[in-house]
Every structure is written in structure tokens, then in C-alpha cells.
Amino acid sequence: MSRTTARLATVLLFTALASPVLAQQPTAGPSPEAPAAPRTPPPPASAEARAAADRADALTRSVFWTQEAEISPQDPIAGVKAAQALRELGRYDQSADMAQRVLMVQPANYDAMLEVGRGHIARGQAFYGIQALEKARDARPGDWRPWSLLGTAYEQVRRSADAQAAWAQALAIAPDNPDVLTNMAISAMARGDNAAAEPLLRRAAAQPGASLKVRLNLAMVLGLTGKMGEAEQILRRDLPPEQADSNLAWLNARNAAGGQQAAAAPTRTWGSLQGG
Numbered sequence: 001m002s003r004t005t006a007r008l009a010t011v012l013l014f015t016a017l018a019s020p021v022l023a024q025q026p027t028a029g030p031s032p033e034a035p036a037a038p039r040t041p042p043p044p045a046s047a048e049a050r051a052a053a054d055r056a057d058a059l060t061r062s063v064f065w066t067q068e069a070e071i072s073p074q075d076p077i078a079g080v081k082a083a084q085a086l087r088e089l090g091r092y093d094q095s096a097d098m099a100q101r102v103l104m105v106q107p108a109n110y111d112a113m114l115e116v117g118r119g120h121i122a123r124g125q126a127f128y129g130i131q132a133l134e135k136a137r138d139a140r141p142g143d144w145r146p147w148s149l150l151g152t153a154y155e156q157v158r159r160s161a162d163a164q165a166a167w168a169q170a171l172a173i174a175p176d177n178p179d180v181l182t183n184m185a186i187s188a189m190a191r192g193d194n195a196a197a198e199p200l201l202r203r204a205a206a207q208p209g210a211s212l213k214v215r216l217n218l219a220m221v222l223g224l225t226g227k228m229g230e231a232e233q234i235l236r237r238d239l240p241p242e243q244a245d246s247n248l249a250w251l252n253a254r255n256a257a258g259g260q261q262a263a264a265a266p267t268r269t270w271g272s273l274q275g276g
Contacts, residue, residue, distance in 0.1 A: 044072050054081075061085035069098065076102045076109050083115045092123035103132065110136055117149045126156035144174040148183055155187045163187065178204040178214050189221060197221045212238055216247075223251035 045053070045068060053064040065082035072078060079102035087095035096119030102112035113136035120129030130153050137146040147170035154163035170180045181204035185197040201218040204210055215234055223231035231251060235244040 042071060044068060044075065044078075058085050058088040062089055062091075066098070069101075073101070074105055076106050076112060079105075080109070080111045080115055083112070083119060087115070087119055087122055090122075092119050095119035096123065096129070108139070110139055113139075114145060114149065117146070117153060121149065121152055121156060124156070126153035129153055130157070142173060144170040144177055144180060147173065148177070148180045151180075152183045152187065155190075176203060176207055178207040178210040181207075182214050182217060185217065185221070189224075194221050194225050198225060219247070220251070223248075224254065226255070228252075228255075 045064070049064075050068075053061055056064070062082060062085035065078050065085055068075060068078035069082050079098055083095045083099040083102070086092075086098060096116055099112045099115035099119055102109050103116065106112065113132040117126075117129035117133035117136070120126050130150070133146050133150045133153060136143075137150060140146070147166045151163045151166035151170065154160070154166060167180055167184050171177065174180065181200045185200035185204065188194070188197040188200065198218075198221050201214065201221055204214045205218045215238055219231040219234040219238075222228075222234070228248075228251065232244070232248060235247050239247065
């Protein structure tokens with residue numbers, strides 16, 4: 001997730017010393033070239049171009065918003081959107097770094113605090129995102145998002161009691177929120193507790209705002225607990241045939257090796273098969 005190095009060109013001007021006029025002047029050499037004019041950076045993109053970029057895929061957005069952030073380092077919107085797109089591409093180090101750059105310019109930028117936390121959680125280094133997430137929580141205690149992210153971050157650094165308290169507060173603010181329930185379920189699966197994860201994911205998948213990833217995570221936990229028929233129904237409904245076949249093959253292989261071993265790192269391996 002590289003820091004921009006500012007380049008400062010310094011022009012040294014030397015004043016020639018006056019000398020007596022000689023009877024015979026030497027032949028003048030070629031006149032020195034004038035220094036090149038400083039390069040003018042391109043202007044930021046128009047509002048129309050930015051709106052079009054927001055509708056593009058993650059790769060296009062990452063290129064566009066990273067360029068915008070380079071043109072205008074003081075533009076927090078560009079920095080946050082670049083961080084989001086980089087995270088979607090799996091470039092977690094760059095994502096966390098980009099969001100941190102925004103906080104250097106605007107230490108109280110709420111969206112950047114959340115994105116710093118997401119980037120560090122995604123790269124498996126949640127400890128480094130906790131401070132930003134706690135500042136976001138304190139800034140807007142009525143928003144469920146920092147509480148939910150803090151639950152995941154605390155769990156990653158083995159602060160399980162704090163994680164459960166944070167998730168409980170997130171659910172108090174947004175009851176049955178599918179993202180919060182999914183975070184809790186993934187945490188349970190990482191501990192090898194698929195039995196605890198299943199009802200959480202069933203609740204999450206039943207919500208109107210549940211995403212495709214929620215349903216696919218439910219399919220995973222169902223498959224890992226031996227309910228392959230129900231898992232296959234979800235996969236066949238939500239994925240193209242070849243992707244459903246790949247996920248079913250993954251589940252069968254993990255079940256053959258032992259479901260608990262498969263749950264040790266579910267999000268990355270399963271996520272790669274989901275294609276996102």
C-alpha cells in the first residue's frame with residue numbers, strides 16, 4: 001500500500017564578475033540555453049469524469065483515483081476512493097498507505113479513518129488500524145461501521161471480549177445488520193467454530209440488504225458442516241456453472257481433508273474461488 005517523494009528543483013544563478021575591456025575580444029561561444037519552464041501539472045478531472053470513474057471496475061477506479069491523488073495530494077476524496085479501489089483489488093498495503101496519507105492532510109477525516117482500519121485488517125495487521133478506528137468510533141458513536149470493524153480488528157489481535165462488546169454495540173445500533181453478522185460469523189469460522197457461524201450467516205442472508213458474499217459465506221459454512229445439498233443450491237443459484245463447480249470442488253476437498261483445517265483461513269482461500 002509507497003509514499004510520494006516530492007522533487008524540488010533548485011536553480012542556482014551565478015553573476016559574472018565584470019572585467020576590463022580588452023583591445024582584442026575573444027570569439028564568443030554559443031549562448032547558453034534558457035532553463036526550461038517548470039512543468040505545469042494537469043488539472044484535476046471534471047465532475048463528469050469523476051462520476052464516470054465511480055461507475056467503473058475496481059482496476060479502472062484505482063488507476064483514476066490514484067492519479068487524482070497524485071495531482072492533488074490535498075484532495076481527500078481522491079485519496080479515500082483510491083484506497084477503497086486498491087483494497088478491492090487485494091492491494092491491501094497500498095490501500096492502507098493511501099488512506100494514511102489522507103489522514104496526514106486531514107487528521108479528522110472520518111472516511112479515511114475507516115479505510116485505514118479496513119486496509120490493515122485485510123492485510124492481516126489489524127493492530128495498526130485500531131487507533132484510527134477508535135478515533136472514528138469516538139467521533140461518531142452512533143455509526144455501526146467503526147464498531148463492526150473494531151470487532152474484527154480486536155478479534156484479529158486476540159482481544160475476544162472487546163470484539164464481542166464492539167459487535168454487540170454495532171447490532172444495538174443496526175439490528176440484524178448483515179455486515180456485522182458476517183464479521184461475527186467469519187470470526188467464529190476462523191476459530192473453527194462453524195456451528196456458531198451458521199446461525200449468524202443464516203440471519204445475515206435473510207436480510208433484505210444481504211450481499212452475494214454473505215450468501216456465499218453461508219454456502220461455505222453449510223458445506224463445511226456437511227450440508228452439501230443446501231450449499232449446492234445456493235451456489236447454483238448465485239454463480240455461473242463453472243464457478244459453482246469450482247466452489248463445490250473446494251468444499252469437497254476441504255471436507256476430505258477435515259473441515260476444521262479448512263476453516264483456519266476461510267476468507268482468503270474461499271474468497272479467491274468466489275472471484276472477489
